[in-house]
Amino acid sequence: MADVRTALADVVGVEHVLVGDEVPPEYGRDESLGVPAERPGMVVRPADTGQVAEVLRVAAAHGLPVTARGAGTGLSGAAVPRPGGLVLSFERMNRILEIDTGGQVAVVQPGVTLAELDEATAAQGLVYPIFPGEGGASIGGTVATNAGGMHAVKEGVTRHHVLGLEAVLATGEVIRTGGRYVKTSTGYDLTQLIVGSEGTLALVTEATLRLRPRLPHRAGALAPFPDTEAVTAAVPRLTGGGLDPLVLEYVDVLAMAAITENAGLDLGVPQDVRDAAGAYLLVILENRSGERLDEDVQALGDELAALGAADVYVLAGDALRKLVTAREQAFWAARNAGANAIVDAVVPRAALARFFAAVPVVAGRHGALIGGCGHAGDGNVHLSVFQPDADAMERVMDELLATAVELGGTISGEHGIGREKTRHFRALEDPAKVELMRRIKTSFDPDGILNPGVLFG
Template identity: 50%
Template sequence: MSAQDSSVRATDADLPAEALAELATAIGAEHVVTGDAMNPDVFTDESLHGPGQAPGAVVRPGNTTDVAEIVRIAAAHAIPVTARGSGTGLSGGCVPLPGGIVVSFERMREIVDLDLVGHTVVVEPGITLAELNAALAPHGLVYPVFPGTDAGSIGGTVATNAGGMRAVRYGVTRSHVLGVEAVTGTGEVLQLGGPVVKRSTGYELSQLVVGSEGTLALVTRATLRLSPRLPHVATMLAPFGEIDAIAAVIPRIITSGARPTILEYIDRGTMKGLLRQNDLTLGVAPEVAEKAGAYLVVMVEGRSAEEVGTELELVAEALSEGGAVETYVLLDGQGLRLLEARESAFWMVKAAGADDLIDMVVPRAQIPEYLRRVKTIAAEYGSRVYGCGHAGDGNIHFSVYEKDTERRHALLTAIYQTGQELGGVISGEHGIGTSKKRYYLDLVDPALLSVQQGIKKVFDPAGILNPGKVFDAEE
């Protein structure tokens, strides 16, 4: 959609009667929901910004053909379309436009095919991580992307290229998507990639769709790579005097031969909040806690207790040589509760009144410098910025407490600029959506933005797919 194209109904309260009639005929009237019958949950996601807004209709397709029909009808009437899974995103990526259509994938949650030889699965986008892994467990398999909530849908995680704490071992969503079936902005159905692990045949467009936040195509099926489920787990906790020491010990752990599943950094303030919020005790002596400026949480997995024991020995040696104040092997219940508390940190900071979230990623070697600069920037603005993050891959999460809108914008701009100067990018796993769009447009290379706009026009020439996300149509 160009700046001159004003036909997209981004401000109309209702859909045209003709479009509603066509949708009812194509999908079934019972699956086209309008007015007060719409569930307000579909108006927004978990972003801290804005109360959300009502679309013109929520449409619930049952299959790929339905999705293609919805998009064709929307394109014919110039109606914006926003895909929605579980709504667990944190960047406003699935917030609809007034007068637009929300395509809710709640009816499309089937496992289409499970290949126990090739360790792949084909699923519809509405299935949640919890549902998929429950079905895989009896087969000793797991889909190892855990982005902080297992209520997230596969479609949503594909759209944002979700990561999570386990990415240091397993990688992010893109590492596991072998192919997608997707509907473009013209209603055309594309089969991209497939259930093979090697491919050197033309452009790999499936990976272009992953992380595109619903702006290029609507994913209707995803072919995913699976991993063996490792039944034995142990968690270590290591307090450090300074975060620099944590950043320095990560390479030691990796080169030791250990294969940690989680390497998670938690600063002192955030750890205190997590323990208090979750009524959790870890057995850290008071004198040790007093010395701790930050903590490293390490989780290892294995096929046997002996294998896990070997991993723990390697990690413990690296931690000791790296200057840990102390090392603790947590009891099974403690480790699980600590990781659950870390995964629920968003709810803690939201309840505490956080005004913004940052999920920037920088090269692992630059973590200390990045954290030092962020601390200085926060002090300059008189703002509170607390953090934890995936130390193994440089993905640092900050909660920002600054009520003044202009001051907060300047603060975040400075933090994002600093990260980019160190080789990082604005979002490591939550996506741009609307929450980070302003910063992205200000800081991204204009040449890169131009290429992305050109790709958008190829997939979605009328500009109806999730307009206003990632970059403005007018841009």
């Protein structure tokens, strides 16, 4: 290890190589509830792409596993290193290189956070429309997990906004993929292959991102419904009706209580309405015209009432911001309440009701308390599972994820597989596909040094 340290110090400078007890504990974990922290052997903090390439060459020469790290806000343990392995932290590669307003493109280094990019784009009337609920997440991390978030029902997910990448292969080769354009039909789409690959194929050192005009007017409606069936029946009407919602979230009563309490929020919903509610829909619209927005919110309210909402609370300005922030904090609310795991399953929208019907059955079978909220417009369900017994917890996760797959869905919508769900991925995914993915990984990373243990066990 002394050799490696010297070699790495020659690349990045001795002050940017941390070894053994010098490594602060946060480099050993992310925010996953299910993956324990590990102790990396070393942390290295390169300053530029050339240094990343050199670090990977050193790691490859010594067969050292490499786990890339952005802000450490991931929820699946993909940034948890191998014991004794190398953490490559992008914290020093944190510059916004360009906001190209005419081209509506941002070029950023991976250590830039979503909040920083949001501030920079706002100044130009543009927006990078990925809001996974954690502004402290790094661009590199969100590219690696294909982060989604509340705006995905209108804007799509990270992969729809990544136009190009600079990335370093495990061999130290640097490639550039895509560019400042949406259309290309020039060979295989390496950009899209790297997005969502959780640091197992290549390390992203620069991203070219598509920006959208930032619309100035936003308002929404919160609608209590008698039960989740009514909520799920409303969803296709709202996505198909032309109002083009920016946000279309469901929140069950357990989650609503948790997030409002966590945020100290009073939504002004009377006690009797709250008592009768089975679940809530939160719908947010945006528009470049305030007048059109007002008309649309009116139409939305009528539509929600027609779809069976017990009432409709129109929200704008500060009240809306507070509720959105509270919803974004749902993970923390669940964690503070003692949740033992968070589910990130996806099912086809048409199967949402069947998935929701299965949840209390699974919960009852294993003595778990399960509640949640999620991206109803995308069929992306987040559930907080309370079951301190590890074995029972495993069975709950096994059954919920298997149910999602049986219904034509998938086991992760936006958090990624990481170390947390690699076992489920291997159990529930078609082995022919897993083997194909493994061959693809070998095309990028012949010695398997990039984030071993993620996806392939």
